[in-house]
Amino acid sequence: MLARNRFILLVVVGAVLAIVSLSLQFLNLMPTTPLGEEQVPGRGVRTGLGKSRKRVIPVPHTEPPELDPIAEAYGYCNTPNRTEQAWEGHSPADYTLLSVQVMIRHGDRYPLYSIPKTKRPAIDCTLSPSRKPSHPQLSAFISHMGRGELGHWESTLGSVPRLPNHSACEMGELTQTGVVQHLLNGQRLQQAYHRHRLLPGDWLPRQLWLETTGKSRTLQSGLAFLYGFLPDFDWRRLTVRHQRSTLFCGPEACDCPARGRYLEEEQRRQYRLRVGDARLEAAYVDMARALTLPPRQLRASNPVDSLLCHLCHGLPFPCLQTPGGAVAGEKACLTVQQFAEIRRQQLDDEADKRRTGLYRKYAVLAMHPFLNRTAGRMERAARAAGAGGAKEAALALSSAHDVTVAPLLSALGLEEARFPRFAARLVFELWRSPPGPPAKGGGGKAPGAGGGGGEAFVRLLYNGEDVTFHAAFCRSHKRHGSRPLCPLKNFLSFVRRDMFASLNASSYHEACYKRPG
Known part of the structure; x- marks a missing residue:
C-alpha cells in the first residue's frame, strides 16, 4: 500500500511539472529551440548553440539625467541649514601641512539688479544673533569688528564698512546669511587644520595673508571667514590688502591683450546661444506680458538675479498689481516655471561653454597671474620648511567674486565643477612627506627643499x-597607495609652462601678445 501511494505521488508531481514546463514554453519565457546565432564578445558570431536556459533581460541605453534647474538653484543658494562633509586637512600619516591658500566667493548678497514695476525683496541686512540663520560666534564677531581700527588697511579699504548695516539692504550688500556662511566656512577649516597647528598662537604678520577687492561684500566675507578660522584674532598683526582687479592679477600682470579677445569671442558665443533659444524667449515674453514691459527691457534687468534672491530667502516671487486687468485688483506674478526656464538655459550654456573651449582659453590668461603667485608661495614655503626655517604665508585668503572663482576652476581644468555658489571655497594645501627614499614613479622633491625634508x-x-x-596638472599622475597626493613639481610645471599648451604658447607673455591667426 505504501509503495502504491508513493507511485501515485510521483505521477502527480510529474504531471504538475509537465504542465508548468508547457506553460513556460507557451509564454515564451524560456526558449527551448537552439538560437540561430549568438554574438560572442571578441569572437564574432557563433552559430548552432544549444538550448539556453538564461532569461535575457535587455539593458536599455539611457542618457545621463538632466539637472533639475530648481534643485540646482537651491544648491547655488548654499543655505546654511545642513551639515557638510569637508575633506580638508586629510593626509597620509606623518605628513606635515606646510601652507594653505584659499580663494572664496563672497557669501549671499542682495541682488545687483531690480525688476521694473516690482517691489524689491524685503531683506534686513543688519546683523542680529536672534534672527535666523545665525551662528554661535555671530555676536562675538560683531563685537570684534568694532575694533577693526587697530588693523592695517591698504588703500581705501579702511573706509569700507566691516559689517553690513542697512535695515533695507542696498544693491549687492552682504546679508546675514552671507556672514553666517563664511563663519561656518572658517570654522570648518579651523576644525580641519587644528591638529596640524597651521598657525601658531604667536603667529607673525607675514604668516597670514588676507586680500580682497574693494567691494564691501568681499571684505566682509573675508573677515567673517577669518574670524571663524581664527576667533578673536589680533587686529594689530593683520594687514588687509586691496586687489583692484576682480582677477587678482596684481598691478604688474593685468595687461594681456589676448585675454580680452577671447572674452569677446566667449560673449558672442553666449549671445548666439541665448537668442537662439526659443523656450527662453517664450519665457521672457510671458514674464514681460505679466509685468506690462517690453521684453527687451525685462532682459536688460537680468531678472534671474532678483528671482534667485527670492528663492534663496523663501520669498514669494514678485507680482504686479494690475488695476486694468480682467478682474479689478488682479495680480500678475512671475512664476517658478519661468525662473526654471532661465536657469535651464544657463545650465545649457555651461555645457556649451565646456564644449567650445573658448572660455577655457580666456580663463588660462585671466587666472595665470593668481596661480603664479600661488605657486610662488608654495615653492617658498617648501624651501623654508626644507631648510628648517619659519613658515612663510601659512594661510593666504583671497576673498573674491564668481567672476574670479569660475575662471580659476576652468584654468585648473575642473570643467565639470559646478558654477561657484554663494560662499564657494577653493583650497590649495601644501604637504611635506616624512624623510625617506622617493616614492616609485617619482614624486620629486620640491625645488629648493632641504635634503632631509621629504617631498612636497x-x-x-x-x-x-x-x-x-581631476585637475589638469595631476590628471595623468599615477596614484600611489601610500602617497595619494600630487607632487608639487607637477603644479609648478603646469603653471609656468604646460597650461599654455592650449594656446600654442610656452609662456604667459607669449600667449598674451601673440598675434591672432
Whole structure:
C-alpha cells in the first residue's frame, strides 16, 4: 500500500511539472529551440548553440539625467541649514601641512539688479544673533569688528564698512546669511587644520595673508571667514590688502591683450546661444506680458538675479498689481516655471561653454597671474620648511567674486565643477612627506627643499571635495597607495609652462601678445 501511494505521488508531481514546463514554453519565457546565432564578445558570431536556459533581460541605453534647474538653484543658494562633509586637512600619516591658500566667493548678497514695476525683496541686512540663520560666534564677531581700527588697511579699504548695516539692504550688500556662511566656512577649516597647528598662537604678520577687492561684500566675507578660522584674532598683526582687479592679477600682470579677445569671442558665443533659444524667449515674453514691459527691457534687468534672491530667502516671487486687468485688483506674478526656464538655459550654456573651449582659453590668461603667485608661495614655503626655517604665508585668503572663482576652476581644468555658489571655497594645501627614499614613479622633491625634508605635495579641494586628480596638472599622475597626493613639481610645471599648451604658447607673455591667426 505504501509503495502504491508513493507511485501515485510521483505521477502527480510529474504531471504538475509537465504542465508548468508547457506553460513556460507557451509564454515564451524560456526558449527551448537552439538560437540561430549568438554574438560572442571578441569572437564574432557563433552559430548552432544549444538550448539556453538564461532569461535575457535587455539593458536599455539611457542618457545621463538632466539637472533639475530648481534643485540646482537651491544648491547655488548654499543655505546654511545642513551639515557638510569637508575633506580638508586629510593626509597620509606623518605628513606635515606646510601652507594653505584659499580663494572664496563672497557669501549671499542682495541682488545687483531690480525688476521694473516690482517691489524689491524685503531683506534686513543688519546683523542680529536672534534672527535666523545665525551662528554661535555671530555676536562675538560683531563685537570684534568694532575694533577693526587697530588693523592695517591698504588703500581705501579702511573706509569700507566691516559689517553690513542697512535695515533695507542696498544693491549687492552682504546679508546675514552671507556672514553666517563664511563663519561656518572658517570654522570648518579651523576644525580641519587644528591638529596640524597651521598657525601658531604667536603667529607673525607675514604668516597670514588676507586680500580682497574693494567691494564691501568681499571684505566682509573675508573677515567673517577669518574670524571663524581664527576667533578673536589680533587686529594689530593683520594687514588687509586691496586687489583692484576682480582677477587678482596684481598691478604688474593685468595687461594681456589676448585675454580680452577671447572674452569677446566667449560673449558672442553666449549671445548666439541665448537668442537662439526659443523656450527662453517664450519665457521672457510671458514674464514681460505679466509685468506690462517690453521684453527687451525685462532682459536688460537680468531678472534671474532678483528671482534667485527670492528663492534663496523663501520669498514669494514678485507680482504686479494690475488695476486694468480682467478682474479689478488682479495680480500678475512671475512664476517658478519661468525662473526654471532661465536657469535651464544657463545650465545649457555651461555645457556649451565646456564644449567650445573658448572660455577655457580666456580663463588660462585671466587666472595665470593668481596661480603664479600661488605657486610662488608654495615653492617658498617648501624651501623654508626644507631648510628648517619659519613658515612663510601659512594661510593666504583671497576673498573674491564668481567672476574670479569660475575662471580659476576652468584654468585648473575642473570643467565639470559646478558654477561657484554663494560662499564657494577653493583650497590649495601644501604637504611635506616624512624623510625617506622617493616614492616609485617619482614624486620629486620640491625645488629648493632641504635634503632631509621629504617631498612636497599638493592637494586641491573645492567646497570640501578633493578634486586633485581631476585637475589638469595631476590628471595623468599615477596614484600611489601610500602617497595619494600630487607632487608639487607637477603644479609648478603646469603653471609656468604646460597650461599654455592650449594656446600654442610656452609662456604667459607669449600667449598674451601673440598675434591672432
